[in-house]
Amino acid sequence: MFNSRNAGATQVQPTSPVPAHAIRFRTPVVETPAVFLITRWVWRLLRSVVLAPFRFPVAVSTVAGVVATVHYLGWVWLSLGVALSGAGLAGWWWRWPLSFRSLVVLRALATWRWLWVYRRHWQPVLVVAGLAESYQERQYLPQVKSVTCSEWADRVRVRLVAGTSPADVENRVVELAHGFAAPSCRVTVLGPRDVVLEFPRRDLLAEPLDALPIPDEVDLCALPMGLREDGQTWRMRLHGTHVLTVGVTGAGKGSVIWSAIRALLPAIDDGTVRVWAIDPKRMELSYGRPLFARYADSAETSVALLESAVEQMQQRAARYAGRQRTHTATADDPFVVVILDEVAFLTAYHPDRDIRRRAENAIATLTSQGRSVGFCVLAALQDPRKEVMNLRNLFPDKVALRLDEASQVDMVLGEDAHERGANAHLITPDVPGVAFVRLEGSPIPVRVRAAYVTDDDIAAMVAEYGPSPGLRSVPGEGVA
Numbered sequence: 001m002f003n004s005r006n007a008g009a010t011q012v013q014p015t016s017p018v019p020a021h022a023i024r025f026r027t028p029v030v031e032t033p034a035v036f037l038i039t040r041w042v043w044r045l046l047r048s049v050v051l052a053p054f055r056f057p058v059a060v061s062t063v064a065g066v067v068a069t070v071h072y073l074g075w076v077w078l079s080l081g082v083a084l085s086g087a088g089l090a091g092w093w094w095r096w097p098l099s100f101r102s103l104v105v106l107r108a109l110a111t112w113r114w115l116w117v118y119r120r121h122w123q124p125v126l127v128v129a130g131l132a133e134s135y136q137e138r139q140y141l142p143q144v145k146s147v148t149c150s151e152w153a154d155r156v157r158v159r160l161v162a163g164t165s166p167a168d169v170e171n172r173v174v175e176l177a178h179g180f181a182a183p184s185c186r187v188t189v190l191g192p193r194d195v196v197l198e199f200p201r202r203d204l205l206a207e208p209l210d211a212l213p214i215p216d217e218v219d220l221c222a223l224p225m226g227l228r229e230d231g232q233t234w235r236m237r238l239h240g241t242h243v244l245t246v247g248v249t250g251a252g253k254g255s256v257i258w259s260a261i262r263a264l265l266p267a268i269d270d271g272t273v274r275v276w277a278i279d280p281k282r283m284e285l286s287y288g289r290p291l292f293a294r295y296a297d298s299a300e301t302s303v304a305l306l307e308s309a310v311e312q313m314q315q316r317a318a319r320y321a322g323r324q325r326t327h328t329a330t331a332d333d334p335f336v337v338v339i340l341d342e343v344a345f346l347t348a349y350h351p352d353r354d355i356r357r358r359a360e361n362a363i364a365t366l367t368s369q370g371r372s373v374g375f376c377v378l379a380a381l382q383d384p385r386k387e388v389m390n391l392r393n394l395f396p397d398k399v400a401l402r403l404d405e406a407s408q409v410d411m412v413l414g415e416d417a418h419e420r421g422a423n424a425h426l427i428t429p430d431v432p433g434v435a436f437v438r439l440e441g442s443p444i445p446v447r448v449r450a451a452y453v454t455d456d457d458i459a460a461m462v463a464e465y466g467p468s469p470g471l472r473s474v475p476g477e478g479v480a
């Protein structure tokens with residue numbers, strides 16, 4: 001080949017040595033003697049037998065009990081023992097169903113799921129998902145440490161392969177969810193190489209949720225809004241905080257706002273809560289106008305409403321100064337919720353610079369000073385980027401509905417939210433109202449779905465609770 005005049009044009013088989021590698025070294029293949037393999041298998045078997053009582057104490061003691069009973073007492077006593085144990089379990093289930101469920105049913109389910117789903121499919125799913133690592137011609141897989149079941153999900157605790165990071169798993173959550181036939185997969189990092197994969201067994205949030213019943217008593221710190229992915233009621237705090245709801249168009253921001261208003265109705269009715277509504281689109285809140293103490297839809301009246309809220313807030317703060325540090329909602333000192341639909345209309349999109357500046361100033365003042373004196377801002381926004389809404393950090397609580405990009409998740413819910421499994425960018429358009437939120441006291445985002453308050457529900461709410469006492473009784477207040 002070197003003597004050829006047109007060596008540069010010579011076709012080279014990909015597997016043949018190229019001129020620069022005239023000599024190739026191959027790793028020699030040495031056959032392992034059978035005795036080594038058999039010794040290894042025997043060692044593994046013995047180790048499993050010795051460790052079994054520690055790993056599966058209940059199963060091992062049950063089998064040992066059965067064998068000992070048959071051996072020493074015979075089959076009749078075994079039948080009696082089985083009947084008595086069955087009666088005992090039935091009594092336990094009847095008398096203490098919750099503890100029976102968590103200590104017996106869910107544990108048995110976890111063992112079954114470990115054997116039937118995770119152990120059986122672990123290797124093929126992880127290899128195909130691209131999570132198997134190769135080193136010196138050997139394959140390494142993340143190792144399942146334990147499987148536990150809650151009422152709604154499997155939690156698979158996994159030890160990662162050294163040299164990989166939780167981000168590698170996070171980038172494969174869709175493949176893992178489909179691989180294990182789960183509606184989604186969430187990754188929680190517990191420590192170095194220690195992560196939990198949470199696979200819901202079924203999606204409780206797949207079906208739309210009807211408007212929740214109006215509560216008899218209003219707890220401003222826990223308004224019923226919808227359902228959490230674990231089947232519990234999603235409750236949202238308004239007192240002592242401000243809430244920013246972010247989602248693309250059609251994500252269901254309206255259902256978050258209307259669920260909150262619905263949960264406030266008895267307090268709106270007795271005058272301890274007043275809702276001031278700003279509705280630039282004129283489509284979202286206008287339908288429930290009689291429920292609001294104040295309402296504005298044009299830019300000028302909206303900014304005037306915000307500035308009036310600031311003024312009232314400051315008057316109240318001046319009254320409280322040196323006398324009281326917290327607010328209790330009463331008819332004289334009501335809790336004021338300023339609802340701002342599409343806040344970017346005032347802060348970013350309006351052509352008049354003065355309107356934008358006044359709106360930003362008012363929102364910033366309300367959100368930074370209003371919490372302790374009973375003023376709350378509940379705002380909705382489509383685009384969370386800083387250019388559009390640079391005040392988002394003044395909202396302590398946020399709801400991330402369907403978003404466009406993964407980077408937006410962290411913008412809304414905080415830096416590590418996406419890493420902790422808040423996949424708001426993966427919410428599909430066919431489940432409006434589904435969102436991720438951070439519940440108080442927990443850094444882990446929770447998937448929720450807001451109940452859907454229909455136009456008919458709003459009409460019924462207006463018929464029963466409107467017009468707001470704010471409109472009826474307070475001079476100077478009214479529709480802006």
Ligand SMILES: Nc1ncnc2c1ncn2[C@@H]1O[C@H](COP(=O)(O)OP(=O)(O)OP(=O)(O)O)[C@@H](O)[C@H]1O
Pocket residue numbers: 208209247248249250251252253254255382431432433434449450451452453
């Ligand atoms: N919680 C929900 N459950 C079921 N369907 C919902 C829910 N919320 C909204 N929808 C459906 O999605 C549609 C759009 O919802 P909505 O108007 O609240 O979205 P949005 O985020 O406010 O959009 P936009 O920013 O364009 O106003 C509604 O008309 C309704 O059909």
